[in-house]
Amino acid sequence: MPAPPTGGGLIDLSGIKKSYNIGRPSEAEVLHGLDLQIATGEFIALMGPSGSGKSTLLNILGLLEHATAGQYLLQGQAVQDLDDAQLTLLRRQTLGFVFQFHHLLPAFSALENVTLPALMSEGSVSSAQNERARSLLDAVGLANAMDKRPGELSGGMQQRVAIARALVLEPPLVLADEPTGNLDTATSSDVFALLRRIHEERGTSFIVVTHDPRLAVRCDRLVELVDGRIARDEAIVAGTEPVH
Template identity: 60%
Template sequence: MSDDVLRLERIGKIFNQGTPLESTVLHDIDLRLGRGELTALIGPSGSGKSTLLNLIGLLDVPSAGELYLQGQPTRDSDDATRTHLRNQALGFVFQFHHLISAFSVLENVLMPLIIRSGRPSTEAIDLARGLLREVGLEKMADKKPTEISGGQQQRVAIARALITRPPLLLADEPTGNLDTKTAESVFDLFRRINSQFGCSILVVTHDPRLAASCPRTVQLVDGRIVSDETGNLTSA
């Protein structure tokens, strides 16, 4: 069995194909993410990062190439298969946390399991409380998202993304809406989660300092991977 949790082979994406507005956003993307890797995806605005993340998240379909998730090809999968794979293999953290204000912090963490199977089990509730403890918010479990800070809300979103124990966590500018100190704290949490839970993490960031703290950095420019390096990032 492959050690790759994600494999992209010659992935391309064309919008408005066959029309005067046709635009090629991604060109022949080859990328592998091993199990337990922490990787930063960087690049200027308009480089194709969001498009690539949408493809990896199975929210869109490539125009060319093949995307393997947990060794399973996905390009020709039907909607039901893609939804199942997304729910089983992926966790998502966004710049804006999308917490539901009517529910408590604990209920927000449990939401993916509630959607999947209805009323959460005692074991699921224990898992959610454990995740809140891991992100330093165990005492906030009964509060509403509006009663905690922005950085704390993002930590809740991270715990929510981990509740299904996904092998791959996708983070799209997760610190972009936070001040520098809080952003560093949240990113430290990503590194700890990566080490403790062993899940692969792909994080899109514009912050070169945060990217530099990832063991691996992939740079995208004009829809092409121009560098794929391990070690500290020296330039953005």
């Protein structure tokens, strides 16, 4: 059974389907009518075997792909009714992204990489946004590395820059796709602890795709996909054994 909502509605998916190669002999339906409700302030692990539809679902949640059928409400806004310009604006206002590979620009400093979303969104970086970027880098432990370029930073430090970048426009929801998958065990644990601290201190909602049950058990709720369907959706009790 789904975990009970813990706050106001953030995401409401109803009957979401996704097919590729529509009308061709190779047409395939990847998501088969998903229903999913996510409340503001949740910290959710999204798990499932390879090919289960995790990336497709995350792309739909992130407004990067359209569902073939069904309804997606994001903060009460019917996503399927929006054109590309409206989707882009909603994405900028609502969503932050952290990926396994951080995609930092090598010629930019850490601070410049963090302010990049503001620059792309508005064409310039305000003094308030620059100060927020500095504050975020301080919060992720990089106060002394703001002027360093990605090549001068460790993998864990680069991922911290990516996390700060995802938060600079103050999105209510961050989608994290295997954010620790390219890191060693100790650094993975540290980065995950940082995500949890941001969630607790700032109230940011997180949906974290992970294959690591040791990290999933540190979330508040587990949603598991199998063959394009939700096989499990349950609250995680603190102190439980790693999920399998």
